[in-house]
Amino acid sequence: MPATPARRYGVVGTGARAQLYISALAGEFADVAELMAWCEPNPARMDHADRLLASVRPSATPPARYSPDDLERMIAERRLAAVVITSPDHTHADLAVRALLAGADVVLEKPLSTSVAGCRAIVAAVEQTGRSLVLTFNYRYAPRNAALKEVLASGEIGDITSVHFEWTLDTAHGADYFRRWHRDKDRSAGLAVHKASHHFDLVNWWLGEAPEWVFASGGLRFYGADNARARGLGERPERxxxxxxxxxxxxxxxxxxxxxxxxxxxxxxxxGYLRDRDVFGPGITIEDNVSALVGYGSGAVLSYSLNAHSPCEGYRVAVNGTGGRAELAVVERAAVLPGPDGRIVLDASAGSDGAGARLTVQRHWERARAVPIPGGAGGHGGADALLLAEVFRGAAADPLGRQAGYRDGLASVAVGLAANMSMRTGTPVRIAELGLPLAR
Known part of the structure; x- marks a missing residue:
């Protein structure tokens, strides 16, 4: 039988987020995917993408170049089957809608959108065109998170009554959100949307439910100019x-x-974009601490917290059920210490940067047992490789339902948008009030 022709792709946004996809398209998946075009307003970043492409596939022809204003022309001229959108969050809705209406499928980095209006526009475009929109929720593919999903789906701990989920970002990674465009809530919708959409999606997926209400609190308590003055940090350079x-x-x-x-x-x-702004400078409008309660139709309640200035990075999840309890503890990076020149480096004494994961299950009146977690190579605990294979080769047998569509993205971002609303008003928010079609 003749080989299936490769699908033609364009990459929209060639900054840091795009590197994973460019390497994948040019490398492991070059037999099923052909990289045809860049869509990016900054020529220097397209130059970088060309160099990355050549480093992975020296024989590759440099893709054609387009600006975001010419997205539709790019799709038509290059006969693209799909586009990968890795641009800043506030541009997602406009670019995804335009790509869908122009006849291309969309692979979209989370979050789905930064606004209710953007979410509604994407839903309308998907339903109007019938085209595919895949959200790249890579954490679903991490073996440790899949192992917890299997435990919960087995019914071993009974019906779920509550979930506690704590996520800490360290002062290397967490601080980075306060240097970049993410520090502007109008562009990122804050960490409750940009970062926590991963986490809310995990809980929605683990429970197999859509959220119904949110009550949240948060604030800028470590970074920013006011906190710098309160701690007597003195004058600081802008960058x-x-x-x-x-x-x-x-x-x-x-x-x-x-x-x-x-x-x-x-x-x-x-x-004029500055990637290295001072984390204790003015103009930061996002929170560095977020806490939320999220309710589900079954009666289960999630208690969630995010801290962006921890000395270590990772997460802890405890799931309580009518038959017992499951606990997942993950260290993504151990404590960090200043190096000889004052810069942050990993604590070498931690060994392999202290990373590791542990999943335990304890039923009532029984001994706790450790649940084996399969190994995974590559980024995000082995998740990235599995995600990319499904995105570019198609979903294999997937009993855990890991591939996320636009409605999964909608359910996760709805929690973050409701959390932002709750933080503004100080009152609980019913997600139905947002007018988003979460029913599955």
Missing amino acids: GTVDPPSTDPFALDLRTDPVLRSLYWEAERHD
Whole structure:
């Protein structure tokens, strides 16, 4: 039989998020996917994408270049079957809707959108066109999270009554959200949407339910100018790339990392975007601490917390049921310490950066047992490789229902949007009030 022709793809947004997909399209999946075009407003970032493509596949022809204003023309001229959208969050709805209406399927980085209006527009475009929109919720594919899903689905701990979920971001990763465009809530909708949409999706998936109400609280309690003044940090430079180089552990010098230098330091002359803003500077409008209660139709309640200034990074999930309890503890990165020059480095004494995961189950009146977690190589605990295979080769047998569609993205972002509303008003929010069609 003749080989199936490769699907033709374009990548919309060629910043840091796109690197995973470019490498995948040019490498492991080049037999089923053909990378035809970049859609990006900054020429220096397209230059970087060309270099990355050539490093993975030296024989590849550089993709054609388009601006976001020419998205529809790109899809038509290059006869694209699909586009991968990895642009900033506030652009997702506009770009996804336009791509769908222009006749392309969409692979979309989370979150679905940063607004209720954007979510509604995407739903309308999917239903009008009948085209596919896949959300790349890679955490569903992590073996540790799949192992917990299997425990819950087996009924071993009975009907679920409550979930406690704590996520900590360390002062290397967490601080980064306060340097970049994410610090502006109008562009990211805050960590309750940008970051926590991963976490809310996991809980929705683990429970197999859509959320019904949210009551949330949060604030900017560590980063930002007011907190810097309260702790007497004194005058600070606007950005981390300064001369002489800063020894501040929170300073990010774009010149010291070849990828950051290429993507941002050498690109800022084209658009003025500063990737290395001071985390204790003015203009930060997002929260660094978020807590939320989320209710489900079954009566189960999630208690959730996110902290973006922890000395270590990872998460803990405890699920209580009528028959027992399951606990998942994950260390993604151990404590970090300042290096000899004052910059943050991993604590070498932790060994393999302290990462690891443990899943235990204890039924009533029984001994706790450890649940084996399969190993996984690559990013996000082995999740990225599995996700990419499903995105570009198609879903294999999937008894856990890991591939996420637009309604899964809708359910996760609805929790974050409701949490933002609750933080503004100080009152609980029923998700039905948002007018989003969450029914499955």
